[in-house]
Amino acid sequence: MRRLLVVIAIGIASTNATAQTRASRDIVLEARRVGPTTPLRIYGIAGSIRLIGWDRDSLVITSQARPRDFFFAADPGGGGVKTGIDQYRFGIDSARTAEDSRPFYFVVYLPKQSQVVVHSVSAAIDASDVSGNFTTTSGSIEIRGMTATLEVNSVSGNIDLNANASWARAQTGGRGRIIVRGTVQDVDASTVDGELDVATPSVMRGRFSSVNGDIRYAATPAAGSIFDFSNHSGAVDMALPRDASAALDLSSVTGTVENGIAQARPAAGGAHSMRLTLGRGDAQMTVRTFKGTVRLRPTAP
Amino acid sequence: MTAPRHLTEAERHGIADGSIAPELEPVVAEHLGACPACAADVARIRTLMTRIREAPPPAADPNDDLWPSIRARIEQEKVLPLRDHAPARGAQSRLVWAVAGIAAAAVIVTGVLVRRGQSPAVPESSLPAGLTAASIAESTSVYEAQARFLLNQLELRRALMRPQTASSIDHDLQVIDAAIAELKRAIERDPNNIALRALLASSYKQKVDLLKRVGNAG
Numbered sequence: 001m002r003r004l005l006v007v008i009a010i011g012i013a014s015t016n017a018t019a020q021t022r023a024s025r026d027i028v029l030e031a032r033r034v035g036p037t038t039p040l041r042i043y044g045i046a047g048s049i050r051l052i053g054w055d056r057d058s059l060v061i062t063s064q065a066r067p068r069d070f071f072f073a074a075d076p077g078g079g080g081v082k083t084g085i086d087q088y089r090f091g092i093d094s095a096r097t098a099e100d101s102r103p104f105y106f107v108v109y110l111p112k113q114s115q116v117v118v119h120s121v122s123a124a125i126d127a128s129d130v131s132g133n134f135t136t137t138s139g140s141i142e143i144r145g146m147t148a149t150l151e152v153n154s155v156s157g158n159i160d161l162n163a164n165a166s167w168a169r170a171q172t173g174g175r176g177r178i179i180v181r182g183t184v185q186d187v188d189a190s191t192v193d194g195e196l197d198v199a200t201p202s203v204m205r206g207r208f209s210s211v212n213g214d215i216r217y218a219a220t221p222a223a224g225s226i227f228d229f230s231n232h233s234g235a236v237d238m239a240l241p242r243d244a245s246a247a248l249d250l251s252s253v254t255g256t257v258e259n260g261i262a263q264a265r266p267a268a269g270g271a272h273s274m275r276l277t278l279g280r281g282d283a284q285m286t287v288r289t290f291k292g293t294v295r296l297r298p299t300a301p
Numbered sequence: 302m303t304a305p306r307h308l309t310e311a312e313r314h315g316i317a318d319g320s321i322a323p324e325l326e327p328v329v330a331e332h333l334g335a336c337p338a339c340a341a342d343v344a345r346i347r348t349l350m351t352r353i354r355e356a357p358p359p360a361a362d363p364n365d366d367l368w369p370s371i372r373a374r375i376e377q378e379k380v381l382p383l384r385d386h387a388p389a390r391g392a393q394s395r396l397v398w399a400v401a402g403i404a405a406a407a408v409i410v411t412g413v414l415v416r417r418g419q420s421p422a423v424p425e426s427s428l429p430a431g432l433t434a435a436s437i438a439e440s441t442s443v444y445e446a447q448a449r450f451l452l453n454q455l456e457l458r459r460a461l462m463r464p465q466t467a468s469s470i471d472h473d474l475q476v477i478d479a480a481i482a483e484l485k486r487a488i489e490r491d492p493n494n495i496a497l498r499a500l501l502a503s504s505y506k507q508k509v510d511l512l513k514r515v516g517n518a519g
Contacts, residue, residue: 121463135514137466153514156469171514173473190507192473209503211480230503232480253487253497290484290500 026062026107030072030090034059036111043091044123047103053112053129053145060109061090067104069093091119113148131165144182158194161187177213203227210234214292218299221246221283231289238287239299245279250296252289260297308332308339317346441498444505451512458516470515477508 034040035057042049061072072090092104103123110116116132118125122139129145135153142160143150149167152159156174162182170178170189177194180187183202190196190209198208201219206227208215215229218239229236235255240246242261250257251273259266259274266276276296287294308316308329315321316329333340459467484501491497 137463138469155466155514171510173511173514174469190510192476192507192511209507211476211504211507230500232483232500232504251496253494253500288496288500290480290487290497 026064027066029061029063029066029070029106031058031060032088033057034088034111034114036113037115038111039087040110040114040116041087041089041091042106042108042116042118043089043093044104044106044118044120044125045092045102046122047105048124048126048139049091049118049120050105050107051116051118051125051127051130052107052109053114053127054109055112056109057111058109059088059111062107062109063104065104067092067102070104112146115148128163150184159189161189180208220244221285223282225283227283227285229285229287231292233290233292235293235295236287236289237295237297238285239297240278241299243279245282246285247277247281247283248275248296249284249286250274250276250294251287252292252294254291255289255293257294258296260295307336308343313339313343314346317343318350441502441505444502444509448505448508448512451509451516455512455515466515470511473511474508477504477511480504481508 038059040059042051063070069092070090071093072088074088091106110130112129114130114132116127116130116134118127118132118134118136120136120139122137124139125134125136125141127134127141127143127145129147131148131150133151133153134141134143136157137155138157139154140158140160141152141154143152143163143165145163147163147165150161150163150165150169152161152168152170154172154176156176157172158176159170159172159178161168161170161178161180161184164183165185167186168180168184168189169187170180171191172178172194173192175194176191178189178191178196180189180196180198180203181200183200185202186205187203188207189198191213192211194210194213196208196210196213196215198206198215198217199219201222203219204222204225206225208217208228209230211231212233213231214234214237215231216237216239217227217229220241221227221244223245229238238248238250240261242263253272256271257274259276261278266274274294274296312321312325312329316326316333321329333343455470462470481501481504484497484504488494488497488501
């Protein structure tokens with residue numbers, strides 16, 4: 001037992017040492033004082049962009065090496081129109097070929113609640129405690145922490161919304177999938193072929209759509225919430241606790257509607273449509289597909 | 302020795318309109334006799350008040366005459382112009398909001414109808430006034446126009462796009478277009494099916510959103 005503890009301690013020490021070594025190898029590309037309302041535009045090509053909101057009024061950009069094409073520019077008024085508000089742009093200059101787009105790994109510390117606009121090609125974006133607009137072509141996007149509003153777009157990458165946000169819009173294409181968790185209140189999310197998972201009880205207004213990807217909802221809908229799920233070929237799977245309170249309108253033009261909650265008796269419907277109420281029916285949930293199956297089932301105890 | 306003070310603003314107005322306290326009136330009157338500046342100002346105030354009293358009652362506000370025409374213009378602009386060609390750039394956001402409203406209304410109506418236990422295939426005559434299958438079709442045609450406009454922009458930008466990005470976008474467009482084609486065929490067989498039309502509008506919205514997303518990602 002004593003030997004095991006020693007091994008664990010050595011392992012932890014070694015991990016810490018590695019982290020410290022890695023941190024010490026990072027160089028500061030830029031550091032300056034900014035306010036939480038200073039707009040920031042961040043550009044990356046490949047690699048990763050990690051944004052960390054902190055309790056300081058400064059911006060620090062670190063990386064393990066200074067990329068050849070790195071730039072930092074103060075852009076008062078957003079280019080041309082002087083509004084008296086500083087705006088900063090930084091990142092890697094746009095690459096035209098794959099050879100130019102060598103991966104770089106940025107870690108950016110910026111004031112909490114900053115509003116950012118982030119563009120990347122294949123670079124993964126990982127942001128915590130910042131709000132704004134995140135766009136990538138094929139990279140993944142993960143947003144965490146306290147935010148205000150989020151606009152998250154990817155051409156084919158995965159999106160993970162695990163943040164506290166009052167409003168969020170997430171869209172991806174190809175096989176890109178979306179996970180909505182955290183505590184988002186008003187959310188609009190859509191995929192093309194990828195799956196769309198919703199696993200948060202915080203949504204008050206939700207619109208979820210896909211073309212071929214399955215949509216899964218697994219949470220307790222909040223009282224007064226309104227949901228709209230639509231899919232073409234993909235299934236919509238609704239996993240609700242037995243004590244959920246919701247009025248459900250489920251329909252599929254050519255697919256089937258399956259009710260797996262035994263105590264919920266449909267008030268109306270048939271093979272292609274069903275209306276039923278769970279509890280007092282406090283939440284409104286509408287599900288519509290063309291040929292995808294609509295399933296209602298209880299969450300696993 | 303201090304310089305004599307001038308009358309305050311309240312004293313000057315008070316003596317001009319007669320509302321000054323009686324015990325102050327002799328003192329103020331004495332000051333006016335010795336101070337040309339204050340006397341001139343009180344005279345100005347009295348003249349102004351006389352003019353106000355003697356002025357004829359105000360005629361009808363000229364703005365009232367303008368209101369009917371402004372109102373008419375507002376009412377005119379409430380009518381959503383539907384065009385076959387690509388919408389002007391400035392009008393795009395208005396169209397988007399109008400279409401979103403119609404689509405949302407369609408969704409609500411579909412929900413209400415299903416809730417009533419009816420089949421989604423609902424005769425047009427049973428729909429609320431102002432919302433018909435035709436109105437949903439109109440919203441679809443607006444989305445179609447927007448999609449055409451954005452597709453034209455996409456073609457202009459295609460040369461600047463990375464091949465992998467262009468390939469992803471083309472694939473997504475094919476997937477959505479296949480869904481749209483399938484829905485259109487279903488609508489041909491069942492033209493009064495509101496659910497089908499709502500799904501078609503939703504598919505077009507996805508196409509428009511995709512094309513806008515491409516614009517941002519580019």
